[in-house]
Amino acid sequence: MSITADIRATVDRLRADVATLHAELPRNELIIWTAGNVSARVPDADLMVIKPSGVTYDELTPDAIVITDLYGNLVEGSRSPSSDTAAHAYVYRHMPHVGGVVHTHSRYATAWAAIGEPIPCVLTMIADEFGGPIPIGPFALIGDDSIGRGIVDTLTGHRSRAVLMRSHGPFTIGRDATDAVKAAVMVEDVARTVYLARQLGTPLPMIESDIDSLFDRYQNVYGQQSASTTA
Numbered sequence: 001m002s003i004t005a006d007i008r009a010t011v012d013r014l015r016a017d018v019a020t021l022h023a024e025l026p027r028n029e030l031i032i033w034t035a036g037n038v039s040a041r042v043p044d045a046d047l048m049v050i051k052p053s054g055v056t057y058d059e060l061t062p063d064a065i066v067i068t069d070l071y072g073n074l075v076e077g078s079r080s081p082s083s084d085t086a087a088h089a090y091v092y093r094h095m096p097h098v099g100g101v102v103h104t105h106s107r108y109a110t111a112w113a114a115i116g117e118p119i120p121c122v123l124t125m126i127a128d129e130f131g132g133p134i135p136i137g138p139f140a141l142i143g144d145d146s147i148g149r150g151i152v153d154t155l156t157g158h159r160s161r162a163v164l165m166r167s168h169g170p171f172t173i174g175r176d177a178t179d180a181v182k183a184a185v186m187v188e189d190v191a192r193t194v195y196l197a198r199q200l201g202t203p204l205p206m207i208e209s210d211i212d213s214l215f216d217r218y219q220n221v222y223g224q225q226s227a228s229t230t231a
Helices: 005-022 085-094 107-115 124-130 146-155 177-200 208-220
Strands: 037-042 047-050 066-069 074-076 100-103 162-165 169-174
Touching: 005 037, 005 047, 005 177, 037 085, 037 177, 047 085, 066 085, 085 100, 085 146, 100 177, 107 162, 107 169, 107 177, 124 177, 124 208, 146 162, 146 169, 162 177, 169 177
Parallel strands: none
Antiparallel strands: 037 047, 037 100, 047 066, 066 074, 100 169, 162 169
């Protein structure tokens, strides 16, 4: 497979976007050293762009970002793709609405993954962004698509855009790579806040109808969708 002329501009733009978005991971203290990765689906092509394996964040120029097919086979680039490529590829193959995938080892979210416990929906921010508890996915070894299967099985039919893979860490999905990075930042923030709340006492559960209402407003009304929306 090769990059055809009709998608070249899109691929080049996504490589630049993904290179830039990787800087958000250390800036938001979601990773250390070379851990973590961001990928983006190439629209109208069975391709994705993703971080190369073991490359420091200072080296992540657009030219360093590699392109693979949706089975993780290298299509363009001089370096080996991320060790999580098979997981990302599996998500894209089985969740066609997903345009971006992010994996981090952010401290608080990973701590929840280590104890195998979902983050309960006890904050309006969790209801807004994730529509309910942030679920735990199964343990899976790195190297094949087992992690991807766990992500898809856990998030299918779930409103959450984040899953805490047991004994591993968070993976997030989004309509594009920026959306998935935002979810990664948000899941770490709420993981930390709920942890702190537990040091003070027992966080209070939210009513399901309130969660539904908050999620619907945030997803469909909040922001600049129309002139009548409010902050």
